[in-house]
Amino acid sequence: MGSTGPATNGTTPGTDPSPAPPPPGRRFAVSAALMLSMALAALDSTIVATAVPQIVGDLGGFSVFSWLFSGYLLAVTVSLPLYGKLSDTFGRKPVLIVGAVLFLIGSLLCALAWNMAALIAFRIVQGLGGGALQGTVQTLAADLYPLRERPKIQAKLSTVWALSAVAGPGVGGVLAAYADWRWIFLVNLPVGGLALWLIVRHLHEPRRTPAAGRPRVDWAGALAVFACGGALLTALVQGGVAWPWLSAPSLALFGAGAALAALVVVVERRAAEPIIPGWVWRRRTIAAVNLALGALGLLMVAPAVFLPMYAQSVLGLGPVGAGVVLSVWTLSWPISAALSQHVYRRIGFRDTAMIGMGLATLLLSAFPFLPYPGQAWQPTLLMLLLGAALGLFQLPLIVGVQSTVGWAERGTATASILFCRQTFQTVGAAVFGAVANGVLAARLGGGAGDLDAVAHGLGTGAVPEATRRAVADAVHAVYLGAALAAALAFLILLTVAPRRFPVLKEPAAEDAS
Numbered sequence: 001m002g003s004t005g006p007a008t009n010g011t012t013p014g015t016d017p018s019p020a021p022p023p024p025g026r027r028f029a030v031s032a033a034l035m036l037s038m039a040l041a042a043l044d045s046t047i048v049a050t051a052v053p054q055i056v057g058d059l060g061g062f063s064v065f066s067w068l069f070s071g072y073l074l075a076v077t078v079s080l081p082l083y084g085k086l087s088d089t090f091g092r093k094p095v096l097i098v099g100a101v102l103f104l105i106g107s108l109l110c111a112l113a114w115n116m117a118a119l120i121a122f123r124i125v126q127g128l129g130g131g132a133l134q135g136t137v138q139t140l141a142a143d144l145y146p147l148r149e150r151p152k153i154q155a156k157l158s159t160v161w162a163l164s165a166v167a168g169p170g171v172g173g174v175l176a177a178y179a180d181w182r183w184i185f186l187v188n189l190p191v192g193g194l195a196l197w198l199i200v201r202h203l204h205e206p207r208r209t210p211a212a213g214r215p216r217v218d219w220a221g222a223l224a225v226f227a228c229g230g231a232l233l234t235a236l237v238q239g240g241v242a243w244p245w246l247s248a249p250s251l252a253l254f255g256a257g258a259a260l261a262a263l264v265v266v267v268e269r270r271a272a273e274p275i276i277p278g279w280v281w282r283r284r285t286i287a288a289v290n291l292a293l294g295a296l297g298l299l300m301v302a303p304a305v306f307l308p309m310y311a312q313s314v315l316g317l318g319p320v321g322a323g324v325v326l327s328v329w330t331l332s333w334p335i336s337a338a339l340s341q342h343v344y345r346r347i348g349f350r351d352t353a354m355i356g357m358g359l360a361t362l363l364l365s366a367f368p369f370l371p372y373p374g375q376a377w378q379p380t381l382l383m384l385l386l387g388a389a390l391g392l393f394q395l396p397l398i399v400g401v402q403s404t405v406g407w408a409e410r411g412t413a414t415a416s417i418l419f420c421r422q423t424f425q426t427v428g429a430a431v432f433g434a435v436a437n438g439v440l441a442a443r444l445g446g447g448a449g450d451l452d453a454v455a456h457g458l459g460t461g462a463v464p465e466a467t468r469r470a471v472a473d474a475v476h477a478v479y480l481g482a483a484l485a486a487a488l489a490f491l492i493l494l495t496v497a498p499r500r501f502p503v504l505k506e507p508a509a510e511d512a513s
Contacts, residue, residue: 033198046168051176061116075127078229084415099132155338162330232257288497295489297425302482329387336391349400356392368476443470
C-alpha cells in the first residue's frame with residue numbers, strides 16, 4: 001500500500017497520518033453534503049416499492065419488475081470494493097463526484113425510461129452511483145472528524161439513512177398518486193445537485209503523491225469482482241422467486257459464481273494494487289468486523305422483511321400500523337449509537353459491541369415466546385430495544401476499524417465491512433425466505449403455502465386462523481435463525497477480534513481502544 005498507511009501487523013498502535021480536519025464552517029457544509037448523499041442512496045433503495053403498480057401500468061413488464069430493486073441492490077453491493085480502493089488511490093472527492101454524477105444521470109434516465117427493460121438498466125446505473133455515495137460518505141466522515149467526534153457524525157448518518165429508508169415508500173406512494181411516478185427519480189436532481197455543489201465548493205483534500213510513479217488500478221480484479229458478485233447475488237435474489245433453487249439457472253449461476261470467485265483470488269494475488277487486498281482478512285480486527293457485520297446483515301432480514309407481514313396477518317394491523325411497529329427501531333438505533341462512545345471509551349470497542357449483540361441475541365430469541373396472537377405493543381417494544389442493542393453493536397465496530405487504519409487504507413477497510421454486511425443481507429433474505437416458505441408449506445400445504453400467496457391474501461380480506469398461525473410459526477422460525485446469527489456475531493468478536501483494537505494515535509484526539 002501507499003506510504004501513508006499504518007503498520008500492517010495490526011497489533012501495535014501507531015500514528016494516524018490523516019490530514020487535519022477542515023475549518024468548522026467548511027466541515028459543516030461538507031457534512032451537510034454527506035447527509036444529503038446518504039439520504040439519496042437510502043431513499044432510492046425503497047422509494048420505488050409503492051409506485052410499482054403505476055410503473056407497471058405505464059411501462060408493462062410485470063414479470064421482471066422485481067429487478068427494479070434487485071438491479072439497484074446488486075450494483076451498489078458489487079461496486080463498493082472498487083470505490084473503496086479508488087478513494088484510497090485518487091482521493092475521496094473525485095470518487096464522490098463521479099458517484100454523484102452517475103447517480104444523477106441514472107435518476108434522469110430512469111425518469112425518461114420508455115419501457116421496463118430501459119428502467120431496469122438505468123436503475124443499475126443509479127446503483128453504480130449509489131455504491132460510491134454509500135461507501136465514500138462513511139469514509140469521509142472518518143476523515144473529517146477525529147475519533148472523539150466520530151460517533152456524533154456516524155449517528156447522524158445512521159439517522160438520515162434510517163429515516164430516509166422508512167420514508168421512501170410513503171414518498172414514492174404520494175408522488176405516484178398525486179403527480180407521476182417519474183417524479184420519484186426527478187426529485188433526486190435538485191437534492192443531488194445541491195450535494196454535488198457543496199462537495200465541489202467546500203471539500204478540499206491535500207494533494208497526494210503516489211509512493212512510486214503513476215497509481216495503478218486493478219481493472220482486471222474489478223471486473224472479476226463485478227462478475228463474481230453479480231452471478232452469486234443474482235442467484236440468491238432470484239432463486240426461489242424467478243426459478244426453483246435446484247433449477248438449471250440457479251445451478252448455472254452458483255457454478256459460475258464459484259468459478260469466478262476462484263478467478264478473483266488468482267487475479268487479486270497477482271495484482272500490484274488489488275481491489276480486495278489480502279490485509280482486510282489477515283488483520284484480526286478487520287477480519288472479525290467483516291464477519292460480525294456480515295452476521296448483522298443476516299439478522300436484520302428478520303425484522304426488515306418478515307415483521308410487517310407478521311404485524312398484518314397475525315396482529316391484524318393495517319399497512320400503516322405495521323410500518324410503525326417496524327420503524328421504531330430507527331428511533332432507538334441512532335440514539336444508542338450516539339451514546340455508545342461513553343461506553344467504548346471505558347471498556348473498548350469490542351466489549352461494547354459484544355454487549356450490544358448479546359442483548360440482541362436475547363431479544364431475537366424472545367420473539368417466538370410472545371403470546372399468540374398478542375398485542376402490537378409487544379413486538380414494538382422488542383423492536384425498540386433491538387434498535388438500541390444494534391446501535392451499541394454496529395457503530396463502535398465501524399468507528400473502531402476506521403481508527404485502526406490511516407487515510408490510504410480507510411476507504412478499502414470501510415468498503416470491506418459495508419460489502420460484507422450487504423452481501424450477507426442478501427444471503428439472509430434468500431435463506432430466511434426459504435425457511436419461512438418451508439414452514440408455511442408444512443403448515444398449510446397446497447398453493448397457499450408460500451410467502452407470495454400469504455402476502456396476496458392480506459389485501460383480499462380477513463386472514464384465516466390457520467394462515468395466521470402458520471405465519472406466526474414461520475416468522476418465529478426466522479427470528480430463531482436471526483438469533484443464531486446474532487450469537488455467531490458474538491462468538492466471532494469473542495474469539496477472533498482482539499480485546500483492544502490497535503487504534504492509531506491522533507493529535508489532540510481522545511483515544512479509545
